Amino acid sequence: MDYHFKPCDRNQMLLLPPSLDEWLPESHLSRFIVDAVGPFDLAEFMAQYRSDGTGQAAFHPAPVLALLLYWYCKGERSSRKIESYCEDDVASRFIMAHLKPDHSMFCRFRARHQSAIAKLFVQVLQLCEKAGLVKLGSVSLDGTKIKASAALDANRKHRGRKPKLPDEVVDKDQKANATDPHSRIMKTRSGYVQGYNAQAVVSEEQIVLENGLLLMRKPAVMLREFTEGFEVNGTRYSPLDDLRKVVSTLSFHGNADFAPRRKIGSSAKPCRRPLRRVAGCPNIEP
Numbered sequence: 001m002d003y004h005f006k007p008c009d010r011n012q013m014l015l016l017p018p019s020l021d022e023w024l025p026e027s028h029l030s031r032f033i034v035d036a037v038g039p040f041d042l043a044e045f046m047a048q049y050r051s052d053g054t055g056q057a058a059f060h061p062a063p064v065l066a067l068l069l070y071w072y073c074k075g076e077r078s079s080r081k082i083e084s085y086c087e088d089d090v091a092s093r094f095i096m097a098h099l100k101p102d103h104s105m106f107c108r109f110r111a112r113h114q115s116a117i118a119k120l121f122v123q124v125l126q127l128c129e130k131a132g133l134v135k136l137g138s139v140s141l142d143g144t145k146i147k148a149s150a151a152l153d154a155n156r157k158h159r160g161r162k163p164k165l166p167d168e169v170v171d172k173d174q175k176a177n178a179t180d181p182h183s184r185i186m187k188t189r190s191g192y193v194q195g196y197n198a199q200a201v202v203s204e205e206q207i208v209l210e211n212g213l214l215l216m217r218k219p220a221v222m223l224r225e226f227t228e229g230f231e232v233n234g235t236r237y238s239p240l241d242d243l244r245k246v247v248s249t250l251s252f253h254g255n256a257d258f259a260p261r262r263k264i265g266s267s268a269k270p271c272r273r274p275l276r277r278v279a280g281c282p283n284i285e286p
Contacts, residue, residue, distance in 0.1 A: 020097065023090050030070055030091040037066040040123050044116040059101055064109055065117070067095045079103040125209065133205050143199035143214070145186045150179035150194045 024030060045061035070091065071082050083103040085092040110117070128134045155175040177183050177194060186195050201210040 020094050024094055028091065029073065030066075030095050033066050033070050033073070034063075034095060036124075036127065037062055037069065039127070040065075040120060042116075044119065045113055048112060059099065059105065059109075061109075061113070063096050063099070064101065064106070065120075067092060068106065068110070070095060079106040082106055121211075125207070128207050134203055134207050134209070135205060138204050139209060140202045140204075141199065142202075143197055145188045145193060145195050146198050146213075147193050147195040148177075148180045148183035150177045150183055152185065152192060152194050154179045154194070155185065 040062075042061050042065075045065075049058055067082065067086075071077070071085070076082065076085075080103045082092070083101065083106070086096055086100045125134060155177050157175055175185070180194070183194050183196060186193050186197060196213045199212055199214055200208050202208055
């Protein structure tokens with residue numbers, strides 16, 4: 001029998017070297033992230049490296065940042081897995097231009113530039129604003145409990161004498177987790193977990209405008225800080241003038257924590273109903 005198959009010869013040499021630009025379609029997420037990271041101001045990142053041209057060559061922050069953002073969008077945070085993707089994933093090789101960093105480099109990069117990465121959130125909002133994706137007529141506040149890498153039975157009470165300031169009051173009945181001291185015992189629908197209370201303020205276009213892990217702060221305090229605005233490169237950005245409605249699973253009526261320096265317009269409508277039941281608001285899962 002004479003079969004007719006397409007040739008598949010792995011030993012066939014290419015006449016021309018392969019081009020990275022031809023590996024992925026134009027609409028691929030990796031291309032979008034590379035283009036988005038391009039105009040970012042990375043001066044704070046660059047300040048952490050030597051500028052005299054000596055020493056071992058380092059990886060440029062732009063492709064490393066783009067690679068981390070790409071895999072964060074796909075739900076992957078493991079440094080070792082991201083390292084392996086630089087070997088066998090086309091999108092990762094496209095972003096890194098065939099460079100293959102070690103997993104320890106990703107860990108050091110995140111620890112070294114933790115503050116600078118957090119500040120990129122504002123630049124992302126500015127990029128969305130230029131694209132016409134941010135409108136502050138109506139915002140929504142909701143949160144979820146994120147489980148920490150710690151067990152409930154690892155909580156311990158304060159014991160023994162530790163150096164402290166004279167005016168510091170230590171509650172001996174207060175518990176702290178020995179594995180993750182920053183986490184707290186959180187109540188969820190399915191019981192108690194050791195974790196964090198994550199909150200986010202979202203526009204009608206489903207753009208995250210503010211976010212944070214609330215340990216000691218209340219959600220109303222975070223929303224108040226959002227309404228008071230923020231400052232970038234000497235320019236003050238305040239959404240209070242355009243804010244007309246606040247939708248949340250919480251009630252801010254008479255809440256002293258939610259007391260901005262200026263009053264929100266008379267059309268502001270704090271709501272106690274779940275977000276999914278409010279017409280015109282993003283469907284955020286609790």
